[in-house]
């Protein structure tokens with residue numbers, strides 16, 4: 001039996017994950033309107049044998065303040081289902097996962113789109129279920145504002161039930177709280193049976209839904225202890241739904257900066273950090289803390305006491321915990337956060353980064369990682385040419401694809417058909 | 419599809435197979451198929467049907483704006499003005515819509531999408547790394563719309579499309595839609611079975627367009643004919659003349675044999691007769707000789 005190997009996803013984000021990525025001298029500044037750029041990134045990841053590329057999504061701007069928004073590259077990009085449809089014909093093996101919201105879609109429509117993507121790609125599609133925490137998105141879908149967290153998750157649970165029913169060809173006809181569907185799906189099943197279900201919610205409701213429905217879970221964690229606690233918690237919830245620990249792959253985000261020496265990697269990181277305008281950093285931090293007026297507080301003072309928000313509860317908790325643990329001022333916290341939005345940051349040589357990944361993987365805190373290059377294409381190229389071969393040398397990562405479908409890459413069972 | 423392109427057809431219109439009770443013949447939803455086709459062709463226009471019941475305007479506007487960037491300006495949206503009776507039932511509206519509600523809703527939906535498409539000015543993106551200005555905030559316009567059926571703040575989170583806005587095709591029109599169509603549509607598909615009826619519809623639409631202050635020739639009228647009727651050059655030419663239309667949309671069943679016959683026999687024959695001609699333009703608007711931004 002081959003030893004357990006880690007899974008790798010490439011988290012696409014046009015110019016890169018660092019908030020100032022687009023200002024890097026070698027970053028592709030037109031990434032958000034250049035489809036060929038995205039095709040190249042996906043092919044780089046495929047050549048490196050990544051399990052999947054992953055597209056995030058929000059149906060709205062990222063930042064409400066127009067002056068601040070205009071200092072970031074995040075207000076424009078491709079709608080991810082059309083982007084992945086292109087990648088489906090421009091790549092051959094790599095999995096293709098896109099985010100789509102349960103709050104602003106209907107299960108029948110999304111079931112058709114993903115089933116179609118699954119067919120176009122020969123069984124490589126996946127859906128990242130999110131409940132959409134931003135009030136900016138909510139304003140594009142009605143006048144009543146962001147609905148409470150619990151309501152969004154109630155809708156998400158029903159959505160997941162209906163969409164898996166449609167994909168798995170279970171008897172049609174659903175008449176529920178939020179949705180009703182009469183007919184069976186009118187798109188035939190793909191070679192992998194049904195798209196892979198991905199989820200990234202980390203609140204109690206989120207973890208519970210993931211334990212019930214997800215094949216892959218993305219997460220954010222800073223320390224080994226946080227990552228391990230999340231991993232054990234989620235795997236522990238599976239039995240209640242009759243599932244085995246290996247049925248779900250947990251893949252925390254990691255934002256690596258790699259170079260030939262640690263000093264060189266650190267210099268690359270510092271140079272990027274220099275490009276962050278303070279107000280942009282603080283605005284990004286506040287959006288994840290569900291607070292609108294963080295800029296009122298002294299920037300070199302501590303984070304104020306914050307009420308629990310209705311947005312991303314888990315990320316808010318993670319940031320507050322980090323601020324307390326490391327005694328960071330708002331400025332320091334904002335600058336750190338701007339690099340990877342609370343995900344794990346690694347700066348070092350290929351072997352140092354491989355050591356860290358190996359420790360979390362073998363220590364039972366991850367089944368793989370969702371790789372978040374700081375800027376594109378440079379940091380992806382660096383990861384693919386330096387870190388991936390190091391992981392392969394250690395036997396921690398595949399040297400070739402085992403199968404054709406995303407389920408096969410991930411070692412997942414085909415969905416059960418009733 | 420490459421054969422259709424090689425024959426210099428202006429565009430393909432991909433209909434969206436929605437539940438009609440029969441098993442599906444296409445494994446693909448129309449907009450995802452369009453994206454895939456955009457990367458394996460480079461001149462032909464690509465139009466997908468998408469229903470106003472199956473989508474939200476913000477989501478659909480993003481999808482088509484993206485497709486227009488992906489295809490380098492060859493995309494259009496075909497919106498139907500008639501509801502599919504089964505569709506509402508699959509989209510959480512078991513009670514359905516009255517025809518009148520459906521139409522008012524469709525018009526509101528279409529207007530939102532068109533406004534979202536032009537929310538960013540052409541030169542809004544600055545890409546200025548040194549000053550840290552990615553775009554000009556004054557050239558990005560939210561729409562702040564609250565209507566009878568939808569409320570949308572905007573702006574779109576997709577850049578201005580290469581065609582300014584993707585093409586808008588309207589189909590399945592009733593008389594009651596003519597005013598709307600004459601103001602909004604780039605292309606109208608006329609489903610009238612007989613040339614005199616098509617001609618009457620055509621004339622009326624052009625007349626209304628003129629009244630609305632629009633160049634009546636800036637709407638292209640296409641009449642629909644079935645490719646199975648074995649049309650030849652002369653009969654299609656006669657159809658255009660008799661109906662006053664600018665062209666013909668031939669419907670082909672998505673079966674390999676039907677498609678092969680269409681692309682390998684019929685189209686080359688029409689081209690030989692000079693009925694299809696190559697256009698130098700890059701975008702679909704160029705090809706159809708439409709204004710870049712044709713709406714009042």
Ligand SMILES: Cc1cc2nc3c(=O)[nH]c(=O)nc-3n(C[C@H](O)[C@H](O)[C@H](O)COP(=O)(O)O)c2cc1C
Nearest residue numbers: 056057099130131200201202203206218219313314
């Ligand atoms: C790696 C990762 C990627 C995510 N991508 C998205 C995204 O694209 N869109 C989104 O709305 N939320 C995204 N989220 C947020 C969550 O999916 C979830 O919606 C949010 O955390 C709120 O749920 P919670 O309160 O259960 O955490 C992402 C989270 C993680 C860890």
